Amino acid sequence: MNRKALRHIAGVDEAGRGPLAGPVVVAAVILDPKRPIDGLDDSKKLTEAKREALYPLIVANALAHCIVAMSVTEIDQLNIFQATMAGMSRAVAGLSLIAHEAWIDGNALPKNLPCPGRAIVGGDALEPAISAASILAKVTRDRLMVAMETQYPGYGFAAHKGYPTPAHFEALQRLGPCAEHRRSFAPVKIMLDQGQLF
Template sequence: MMRSASSIVAGVDEAGRGPLAGPVVVAAVVLDPLKPIDGLNDSKKLSEARREKLYPLIIERALAHCVVIVEPEEIDRLNIFQATMAGMSRAVAGLTPAASEALIDGNKLPKDLPCPGRAIVGGDALEPAISAASILAKVSRDRLMVAMEAQHPGYGFAIHKGYPTPAHLAALARLGPCIQHRRSFAPVRQLLDQGRLF
């Protein structure tokens, strides 16, 4: 699809839909065609070291970027899908200059996007702006989870980033949920149903 020279296209992606703990982080990025960034790809296909190298380049060279944090409490209130959609709308709305089109990774569009949008399955590997958003979201979330380890020691957040690994599930059974655990997710809900308090 041809885009006019004046169109401002934002790529949008999230990190952290699957974990049992911590926020979903959504990023929107408008790349500058005059300042290309080599090596952009789906953040999951890049090493942590490569993501950390690309992160400051994206911040420095992008025309606009916005990172939104959707906390566990909102995830539990809305459900993970709706919380992610809300985060995507907020991230696009937070861009200056405003986007004229948003390219969303996945097969669904948020209902209240502030501009026209297109859902692109596998977009984080196809569209550089979505790749850039994917990297900002992943690096931002990983840093938050590493910091969370100090506030809630014993769960291993710095290692598994809140995903339901055997080590995380074992810590959850041993310690019970902390304030960062998503109450609506089955392994956490089952523990709470058994009368465990945090």
């Protein structure tokens, strides 16, 4: 076995930077080179059914994985970029195996990574470990948003997952922001500034 095969590379990606509501979810995954998983790709390119099918395969076959949800409170306190970076550091630190290197989807590296890191633009379509992290993050966040529909009915979270769709804007106008809306995001902030709180 060569040295490269012994290195634990953690793929890291997030889901939910753009929505107006709900957490941003980050996942880190160390794949097992002896147990490759067919069909890994950028989660946005896969159907919901395909992502749901791959999720248990990744959990069962990866050497380690960690999923972190950064709350709306943290997003509003830190800003979405810093909350995402903090989540990435937490996810890598939370792995049951120590990663020798973290490959991050995008063009920025978190400051507090517990290991060396490499930013890879488009990495979720290029590196299987990042693709796996992308899928875990996306499926986890979608499930959280579907559950949120029950807690906060009327917003359509199960359908639009908190993204700024016309249906979401209409619900915001009608109902006002709920506790899971990101107050630091312009459309929500404008509504609050207009005195339409709850």
